[in-house]
Amino acid sequence: MDIFIQQVVSGLATGGIYASVALALVMIYQATDVVNFAQGEMAMFATYICWSLLNAGVPYWGAFLATLGIAFAGGVVIERVVIRPVENAPILSIVIVTLGLLVICNSLAGWIWTYVQKPFPSPFPSTPFKVGEIILGAHDLGQIGITLLVLLCIYLFFRFTPLGLAMRAAAQNPLSSRLVGIRVGWMLALGWGLAAVFGAVAGMMVAPILTLEPNLMGGVQIYAFAAATLGGFTSPGGAVLGGFIVGVVENLVGTYVGFIGTELKFTVALAMIIVVLLVRPTGLFGSSLVKRV
Amino acid sequence: MSSRLARNVGILALLVLAGALPFMLSNFRLFQFTQVYIYAIAILGLNMLTGYNGQFSLGHGAFYAVGAYVSAIMMDRWNVPYGWTIPVAGVLCLVVGFLFGLPALRLEGLYLALATFSLALAVPQILKYFEHWTGGSQGIVLTKPGAPFGLPLNPDQWLYLITLAVLVLLFWLGANLLRGRVGRAIVAIRDNHIAAEAMGVNSALYKSLVFGVSAAYTGVAGALSASVIAFVAPDSFNVFLSVTLLIGSVIGGLASISGAIYGALFIQFVPNWAQDISKAAPWAIFGVFLIVFMYVMPFGIAGAIRLLWIRMTRSRVSQEGRSAVPSQAHTTT
Numbered sequence: 075m076d077i078f079i080q081q082v083v084s085g086l087a088t089g090g091i092y093a094s095v096a097l098a099l100v101m102i103y104q105a106t107d108v109v110n111f112a113q114g115e116m117a118m119f120a121t122y123i124c125w126s127l128l129n130a131g132v133p134y135w136g137a138f139l140a141t142l143g144i145a146f147a148g149g150v151v152i153e154r155v156v157i158r159p160v161e162n163a164p165i166l167s168i169v170i171v172t173l174g175l176l177v178i179c180n181s182l183a184g185w186i187w188t189y190v191q192k193p194f195p196s197p198f199p200s201t202p203f204k205v206g207e208i209i210l211g212a213h214d215l216g217q218i219g220i221t222l223l224v225l226l227c228i229y230l231f232f233r234f235t236p237l238g239l240a241m242r243a244a245a246q247n248p249l250s251s252r253l254v255g256i257r258v259g260w261m262l263a264l265g266w267g268l269a270a271v272f273g274a275v276a277g278m279m280v281a282p283i284l285t286l287e288p289n290l291m292g293g294v295q296i297y298a299f300a301a302a303t304l305g306g307f308t309s310p311g312g313a314v315l316g317g318f319i320v321g322v323v324e325n326l327v328g329t330y331v332g333f334i335g336t337e338l339k340f341t342v343a344l345a346m347i348i349v350v351l352l353v354r355p356t357g358l359f360g361s362s363l364v365k366r367v
Numbered sequence: 368m369s370s371r372l373a374r375n376v377g378i379l380a381l382l383v384l385a386g387a388l389p390f391m392l393s394n395f396r397l398f399q400f401t402q403v404y405i406y407a408i409a410i411l412g413l414n415m416l417t418g419y420n421g422q423f424s425l426g427h428g429a430f431y432a433v434g435a436y437v438s439a440i441m442m443d444r445w446n447v448p449y450g451w452t453i454p455v456a457g458v459l460c461l462v463v464g465f466l467f468g469l470p471a472l473r474l475e476g477l478y479l480a481l482a483t484f485s486l487a488l489a490v491p492q493i494l495k496y497f498e499h500w501t502g503g504s505q506g507i508v509l510t511k512p513g514a515p516f517g518l519p520l521n522p523d524q525w526l527y528l529i530t531l532a533v534l535v536l537l538f539w540l541g542a543n544l545l546r547g548r549v550g551r552a553i554v555a556i557r558d559n560h561i562a563a564e565a566m567g568v569n570s571a572l573y574k575s576l577v578f579g580v581s582a583a584y585t586g587v588a589g590a591l592s593a594s595v596i597a598f599v600a601p602d603s604f605n606v607f608l609s610v611t612l613l614i615g616s617v618i619g620g621l622a623s624i625s626g627a628i629y630g631a632l633f634i635q636f637v638p639n640w641a642q643d644i645s646k647a648a649p650w651a652i653f654g655v656f657l658i659v660f661m662y663v664m665p666f667g668i669a670g671a672i673r674l675l676w677i678r679m680t681r682s683r684v685s686q687e688g689r690s691a692v693p694s695q696a697h698t699t700t
Binding site: 111175180185344 | 417421423425470473474476477478480481482484485486488489492493496606607610613617621645646647648649650651653654655656657658661662665
């Protein structure tokens, strides 16, 4: 039972990371109908920037916040410069452009920082907490806390600020939003910026566990896909919940199902994606779009 | 002199040149060209699926891996001659692709891209897991087959010619498939599947069949690569292989047959000179090319050549027409 609870908690911790990336994917999907295949790699790149800042002697939280700012600016610039020209192109073109971004981010990171694995510090103490017989890692708990904090902020932002409202409107009905004076193009760019921020948070939280390298986010990204698919690409709340579910399931399956272990991690995610798509393509909380033909 | 005749003469000349290459180039260059042909076969498979039929696949490396491993295991375990492993790999991939195509019917656009992308990510792990068959992360080392009947050819020359023969056969089959009735049905499904169904095209059957044929082409390419490289290992079939094939397809021209060759030349030779700049440079250049092509040449090199050709021939025709019968030029243009 103790092991079970420990596994659930660490599952929730990794689930928080999947939830952040899944939320980033869903935000972009809702606004522009595009799945950003480069989301994970952009997050990895941001994590490297944080590493460089830390190496230059910036204190952790200063570097953390600075990285979020840089990631936001980077996301906005990428939308404006790279995605904008293909905004109205067929889906295949946009997917290919995001794949191009993926390989560019990955190879640039390898170019600048080499492919050698680098240790990444955790802001949380390394001594674990003990609650009765149960041992909980401080980083796990901190990670859950940070994720929840970010989610709370974003909820408040979208729910209670005029800018959040404008962004939701632009995603939901671009034409009418433009008519009431919302600058839809810039709202989309802001969406990309925010998505990059979520990714950066996830990257900086997961790097202490996996150690930093250019392929840091490959596994996270496929699980985030699984989370977003499970929760539904049209539902931000669903994607977050999906992230936590996927994280817990991954951990429990790894612990209790002997033949899978950690060796078939990606295959588990692949199986989840395919099963969800076959059984309920809209995900748990997604709504299907009725199209007129 | 029709343009068709001109094209056939051009193709014949290219074939003669390709057939003469083994006696003109060093073994290493020859190996590179063999690799180009292998990529071209795989890319043609991908073009059928993504370009002609409009189904995304970001995971064709998986079928390439299946082909390579089927061939390698047959050679390594049962001493089957390499020649037999190639059709077996093709047929097996046809079946696997067809079966994967069935659930893919339910997945539209992006979701299919997601599923195939995850497949590409999962392949190396799956290969490592079945260690008993695949040799785990060590892979399987093979011997390069030599020329039969005492022909005075070294293994590289022989494999080059075999690959060229397979390439010509598969391109000929593919061209006939895509330019005929079946091809029109496949394109009709891509352009408007409801209208296609109304015309009596069995959309579900054609879509899964295209998936199967496409996987078979890629599987044959994989099987050839196992013999040519004489080594298979899980990490050479990672997600970047799938992305490489897609890059070749996009650069060459998605919905074109000749584009597969241009794309293959690109993915084989561009990394070679980019590697001189930095180890990471090939991928940075790939990425930039991918994005720039989507902006300025969405139909790839083949599309650009076709456009140029049309423009050249059209301007010549109109000039001739004008000089011959100037009075009619006004009414016709």
